[in-house]
Amino acid sequence: MPEALAVSGRDRDRFGVEGAEPERAMREFTDWVREAAAGAQPVVCGCPASYDWTFLSWYLIRFTGSSPFGHPGCPDMETLDATKAGPPLRAVAKGTMSREPLCRRRHTHHALDDAVEQAELFANLMAWPSRRP
Template sequence: MVAALSESDDRFRSAPTTTDAYFSADIETDGPIPGTYSLLSFALVYAGSFDGKRFLRPSGYHKTFYREMQPISNNFQPEALQVNGLDRNALCVRGMDPQRAMSEANEWISNVAGNARPVLVAYPVSFDWAWLYWYFVQFTKEGSPFGYSRCFDLKTAMAVKARIPISEASRSKLPSRLSSSRAHTHNALDDAIEQAEIFANVFEWEGR
């Protein structure tokens, strides 16, 4: 058992052969789960890279992707629309077809990542991942550009670095030095940029 653990440790200590390209993601929906409800808008923002030794924060958050989409069902929760402020009836008419939107997102991620491997970032990642993974698999022949598990949960990272329980690691409790100066607007693009800044701050922070 000790030998097996030692071999595993050696594998992690070896020089990385790949680089992660991080994409901050934010979504706005009309309900709690994909399929039954609809993803109405989503944004992706290039948030930096890490090769195992050096994290590179982008000089600015200019590499962005944003789409608003047509609903895929008649189900919706009014309270969800009150939060995001999106006009669901208007999106039924002018929203982009999900197949086109997700295919364009897949291509954009590939172009921005280049030879690096895309990693989805969110705070927390569970909700955004579930929706985006389902939509990529459902509406594109390529499937998810993040594979089935390449994601970075900012809430977990914060809990580990701050040495606090997950239940205490909410974004609302972030110390000012790790927060973003941007407002949280519930516009997917605004919030994805805000989150990208928080991600870089937390990633670079040595913790306590």
């Protein structure tokens, strides 16, 4: 945990004093997602998706009673790469993904930068033609 906080530049103690209560934060997040989706079905995508999805889904259900992403609303980009590129699913990790759809942004570990990077990778993967026959 200290390493993650050091990379992000965040102060966990400060969050305890200044951060929003989970109920409020998750409600505001849900409202923001629904507004940003503008009537479309939002998804959480990740690489791998399981880390963010587990945390986010639990918090949303626990503190708001539902998720704007529904179930399942979490495509995994490593799995998507494997289905399009052809390697066995267990052989795929972010470091072994196909190079063509990868995002060209520098990975900073800053939450907003990471979100933009992941969104670009997801868009690239969705547009990338399958190599499978």
